Amino acid sequence: MRRALVAGFVVWAVVATGLVQAAPAAPLRRARALVEQRHYGPALAIYRALLKRAPGDADLLIETARVYGWNDENAQAAKLYERVLRVAPARRRDVLRSLAWQLLWAKRPARAAEFFDEYLRAHPRALQARLGLAEARAASGRTSAALQAYRAVLAREPGNARARLGVARMLVRERRYVPALAEYRKLLAVRPDDADLLVEVARVSGWNNRNARSAALYERAIRVAPQRRGALILPLAWQLTWSGNAERAIALFREYLASHPRDVRARVGLGDALADAGRPGQALIQYRAVLAHRPNRRNAQYGAARVLGWMGRYGAAERVYREVLRRHPGDVAAQAGLARLENWGGRNRAAARTLSALLRAHAGRTGLRHDLATAQYWSGFDDLALTTLDGSRTRADVVLRRHIRHELAPTVSASLDGSTDSDRLHIVAMTLNSQYHFGATRWLGLAYRVARLQQNNPAIRADNRLYGHEVLVSGGQRIGSLDTPWGTVWPSVALGVRNYSNWQTFAWRANAKWIPTDLWRVDLYSGNEVIENIRSIRNRATFRSLDADVSWQVLPRLNLGIGAGAGIFDDLPGDRNIRRRFRSHVLGVFHLHPRIFAEWSFLYFNDSNPNVQVGYYNPGAYWEHRATFGFSTRWHGFALAARGGMGRLTEDPGSSDWLYFWRASIGRDLGGAGGLRLVVGRTDSKQLAGVSSAGYRRTYLSLGYIYRF
DSSP, X not given: OHHHHHHHHHHHHHHHHTTOOSSOHHHXXXXXXXXXXXXXXXXXXXXXXXXHHOTTOHHHHHHHHHHHXXXXXHHHHHHHHHHHHHHOGGGHXXXXXXXXXXXXXXXXXXXXXXXXHHHHHHOTTOHHHHHHHHHHHHHTTOHHHHHHHHHHHHHHOTTOHHHHHHHHHHHHHTTOHHHHHHHHHHHHHHOTTOHHHHHHHHHHHHHTTOHHHHHHHHHHHHHHOGGGXXXXXXXXXXXXXXTTOHHHHHHHHHHHHHHOTTOHHHXXXXXXXXXXXXXXXXXXXXXXXXXXXXTTOHHHHHHHHHHHHHTTOHHHHHHHHHHHHXXXXXXXXXXXXXXHHHHHTTOXXXXXXXXXXXXXXXXXXXXXXXXXXXXXXXXXXXXXXXXXXXXXOOHHHXXXXXXXXXXHSOEEEEEEEEEEETTOEEEEEEEEEEEEEETTTEEEEEEEEEEEEEEOOTTSOSOSEEEEEEEEEEEEEOBOOTTOTTOEEEEEEEEEEEEETTEEEEEEEEEEEEEOSTTEEEEEEEEEEEOOSHHHHHTTOEEEEEEEEEEEEEETTEEEEEEEEEEEEEOTTOOOEEXXXXXXXXEEEEETTTEEEEEEEEEEEEESXXXXXXSSOOOSEEEEEEEEEEEEEEETTEEXXXXXXXXXXXXXXXXXXXXXXXXXEEXXXXXXXXXXXXXXXXXXXXXXXXSOOTTOOEEEEEEEEEEEO
């Protein structure tokens, strides 16, 4: 382009030589020869000398201005064109467009736009001038006007790449990323191997939280221009982290840090990727490496506090956030971090109120939306969480929104359960269940259960096999809000009918979960049930009960609970037996990822009429102490859990024995195909016994499948 302009200039100069009377011919010829050879510096020295002799020569001014422009001295070129306007007003039309371009390139876009406007009034179809006007408006911050001008060029010339790129960039400036990316896609269709364009589109895709797409574009740019790998692996690593591909990001961060060991941003990024990969301890090492040299580096402080919170070290995390706030009292991220710690520590309602106030004051902070939605969801307000997440495209928000909607989706489920015990009672049952949510506050359910009971025990004088059926219609709703002084209640009720071997009974259950305030929970239960063994069913034994449990989250990792209840056994002979129950527990969590816990629990009950012998276990009094250890984790898409322990039981009139128990489960979310869960366990707790107590043990297995629409 420039070579053609120079050649044209030489032709023009030959014609103009006869017009430039004031300039000596020989120096002018030397200057033009130097211009033809692109020796602009020496040529301009001659032109400056000539202009001293003929300062008002308009042709010489124009010629010199052009050479200044070719030498990228745009400000000097613009000054000479402006001198032409003063010394030769009649030449205005000749220099107007050139002056506008030189002003634009000299970073005087507002002045350039005035001259482009003037030129276009006389030449409305001049596309290059209109493109220049668009770029001048863009450079002077007039985004809407620039967008209008770029679109005017595209309307006349749809294939104009500069205009389309300008439209995309103006849309980006207005944060209208979706239409901007549509324009970028059209450009990439024409220029698929343009590394600069690939990098620009990758950057905009990242701003639109399309991190996986952004990472793919960075990788394309590296393939197209391998020499740019060193500059592109860092943004690629960030996008891989944010798109959930932390392991690949870790490798790239390490590669970059091998050649840039003192790069603080990259080391913080490595910490973030390690944290996302489930390695908080290693992440903390990276953050602390940064803080050792830059103790006030806030993104490293945020990262360290965040992983300390994930590790359950809430006190240490709080101290980091408090230190940030001591130096920067209005720091929003630190305030949100403290609220996040409250949420993780069980103060969900307080965290939701704090985060809601922060979001109102800082509506543009997308991270606040995720934290607030999490607090609302953990407080039991799925509808508020979905409203908070509405429209967000960040990976974390999309995952949380999908999870909440998944839980609220209509479901059908089936389970097959089997158990056998030392009383030779074998039970196989199948349950079919369906549930439908009306929004996030009400639900209805329908359940059907069929069970086959078989007992091969000669000590039991009864038929050795029978079948039972149960149909229940259930429903529940949420009462209260986050701001209700008395908290929130989730009551539910189930009504139906049971039929065991032509013995039909009315079935009912009523439950309520009450969260009066953070850290406290009250559970109420009442209902009736059939004692599910053959002898009890033949004697038509039923049990009606009312129970209440209260739990208190004393510390983020320590929970205490107590409960009490009473129930009445009725049977065909008319013997009534009242059972009173008391229970308590202390639960401590030692590690969060995986979750490792220990629990001590105590159970006591006594029966008012221990002489009743109709098939259920009926001691005068029963005590049971248990120590339980367990863990749960996720591994390659599987949900794994196991628990087990030992205890001591005592039953009236003074006999006692050791007990043991274990239980393991594995679950798998199959995505659109539903989910599977397998549970297997064994116990010798005598509270589940039938007629016998000595040496009692029970083994059970359950296989369940759930499908969400």
